[in-house]
Every structure is written in structure tokens, then in C-alpha cells.
Amino acid sequence: MxxxxxxxxxxxxxxxxxxxxxxxxxxxxxxxxxxxxxxxxxxxxxxxxxxxxxxxxxxxxxxxxxxxxxxxxxxxxxxxxxxxxxxxxxxxxxxxxxxxxxxxxxxxxxxxxxxxxxxxxxxxxxxxxAIKTLAYGPIAVDTERHIVSSGGQDVTLTAKEFLLLEYLLRHRGRVLSRDLLLTDVWGYRYTGGTRTVDVHVRRLREKLPALADGIVTVKQFGYKLVEPAP
Missing domain, CATH: 3.40.50.2300 (Response regulator)
Structure with missing residues (x-):
């Protein structure tokens, strides 16, 4: 980033x-x-x-x-x-x-x-x-070894999917615009358009069903990760 x-x-x-x-x-x-x-x-x-x-x-x-x-x-x-x-x-x-x-x-x-x-x-x-492991419900993210698991089962993510997941977890509760995500996750020189953010969010939802409902779409703006339901 x-x-x-x-x-x-x-x-x-x-x-x-x-x-x-x-x-x-x-x-x-x-x-x-x-x-x-x-x-x-x-x-x-x-x-x-x-x-x-x-x-x-x-x-x-x-x-x-x-x-x-x-x-x-x-x-x-x-x-x-x-x-x-x-x-x-x-x-x-x-x-x-x-x-x-x-x-x-x-x-x-x-x-x-x-x-x-x-x-x-x-x-x-x-x-x-201080913070090597991030958690979200049954999802555990080892930021040092780049390992993601859900319910004890390893989940394979691409490098950008991992960076996007880590960013969402570290900024949970905040409304994040697509432009901000492109800037901070893909780098400010990325010119592929904001559609790539939507594609990667969709992939995270598919690969991590426990995360799917937590990533809230903010219409015409971006996304917000809310805390998992108890």
C-alpha cells in the first residue's frame, strides 16, 4: 500500500x-x-x-x-x-x-x-x-505470514485480495470510498478504474462467506465493514 x-x-x-x-x-x-x-x-x-x-x-x-x-x-x-x-x-x-x-x-x-x-x-x-493477527468472527488473518483461515480451514487469496481484506479489517466501521481503496490498496498510480474494487470485494464475499454480510455496500460511494453479528 x-x-x-x-x-x-x-x-x-x-x-x-x-x-x-x-x-x-x-x-x-x-x-x-x-x-x-x-x-x-x-x-x-x-x-x-x-x-x-x-x-x-x-x-x-x-x-x-x-x-x-x-x-x-x-x-x-x-x-x-x-x-x-x-x-x-x-x-x-x-x-x-x-x-x-x-x-x-x-x-x-x-x-x-x-x-x-x-x-x-x-x-x-x-x-x-503489536498486531500480527486480525480476527473477524471465525476468520483469522495472519498479517506476518499472509495466511487466512475461516473456521480453522485455510483460504487461498490473491495478493490484492489479501491486502484489501487487511485494509477493511484495519478500518472496520469506516465508510471507505472506491477511490480511497484504489489509492491505499492498489497505489495512487493505478488507472484500472473503480470497477476492480467491486470485483475484488465480490471475490472476498465468495471466498469468505462469514465476511459477506459484513461488507456493506454504500450506494454510489464504496464499502463499509461492520462488526459481525453476535
Whole structure:
């Protein structure tokens, strides 16, 4: 799945620079030019990582970091903070509030990319260690070994079927648009059209009958995985 990085930077030239280097490195980037705009974007669709400038209009980077860390739904998002200030006190303040890493301007774009990769590696190792098995009624999904079983019987899925199943399980209860599923499961460069999502959902329903009723179709929009009936 494509990794999404939200760049929160009010200087368009710096935002362009960061987006360009991260895009070349294979990341999908989105941008916010103010703290207020960033908080709205994060609430609507939490990114995989946040590159956050300290000095922002309306709501500064420290407050954005504080709000993100204070919300259970976003608290685990990795955060790299950027600042034009070199004072140790500013760096300490950011780290104490919850930033994972800190980079002072002017910075090397290549170093920023390296720090993003390193932080994601650390985060993903921790997440994988914490949640290796996902369950849904009689369905068990071993995300480390890519094994799916239902009622104790192994079920064979294609690679994309497995990724779609894992994504639905990790985002149960949320309404997911077809475009979002294409972006996060197939990758943002996929141009096969949203029909492929419907085909893969149909295959999951056929292969995993215990999941069939739980995948609710949201008309003209997408899908939502609801909890199994008790």
C-alpha cells in the first residue's frame, strides 16, 4: 500500500521541494498550508506520517502536534517537525509534546527522505509486533505470514485480495470510498478504474462467506465493514 505523507508547511517553495523529493522516493504527498487546515485534513483522513512545520499561521506546529497526540485515533502518527529556529529550547519543546524527529531549516531534502524512511521502519516494526493477527468472527488473518483461515480451514487469496481484506479489517466501521481503496490498496498510480474494487470485494464475499454480510455496500460511494453479528 502507498504511504501517504501530509506536509504541513506555509511556504509554498519549501512545500514543493519536500513534495518533489518524497514523490521521487515513492511516497504519496498531500499538503496543508496552515495548522487549522492540517487538523481538518488529519481528522478527515489520517496520514501515515506528518512532516510538520513549527511556525504556521492560525495554529502553530506545537499545537497541531499536541492535538494529534491527544486524539486516540491519531496518536500513533509519526511526526517529523521542521523549524527555522535553531534554539535547543524549541527542539526540546517539540520532542516533549510528541514529535518523533526534528529537522532545522535549511535542511537537506535527501536527509529528510532518509529520516522519513527510518521513522516509518521503526513505526512499522512496532505495529507489526503489536498486531500480527486480525480476527473477524471465525476468520483469522495472519498479517506476518499472509495466511487466512475461516473456521480453522485455510483460504487461498490473491495478493490484492489479501491486502484489501487487511485494509477493511484495519478500518472496520469506516465508510471507505472506491477511490480511497484504489489509492491505499492498489497505489495512487493505478488507472484500472473503480470497477476492480467491486470485483475484488465480490471475490472476498465468495471466498469468505462469514465476511459477506459484513461488507456493506454504500450506494454510489464504496464499502463499509461492520462488526459481525453476535
Amino acid at each position: 502507498t504511504t501517504r505523507v501530509l506536509i504541513v508547511e506555509d511556504d509554498p517553495d519549501i512545500a514543493d521541494l519536500i513534495a518533489g523529493y518524497l514523490g521521487k522516493a515513492g511516497f504519496t504527498t498531500e499538503r496543508s498550508a496552515s495548522g487549522r487546515e492540517a487538523l481538518q485534513a488529519i481528522a478527515a483522513r489520517p496520514p501515515d506520517l506528518l512532516v510538520l512545520d513549527l511556525m504556521l499561521p492560525h495554529v502553530d506546529g506545537l499545537e497541531v502536534c499536541r492535538v494529534v497526540r491527544g486524539n486516540e485515533a491519531t496518536a500513533a502518527i509519526p511526526i517529523i517537525m521542521l523549524t527555522a529556529r535553531a534554539e535547543e529550547s524549541e527542539r526540546i519543546a517539540g520532542l516533549e509534546i510528541g514529535a518523533d524527529d526534528y529537522l532545522a531549516k535549511p535542511f537537506s531534502p535527501n536527509e529528510l527522505v532518509a529520516r522519513v524512511r527510518a521513522l516509518l521502519r521503526r513505526t512499522q516494526r512496532g505495529t507489526a509486533a
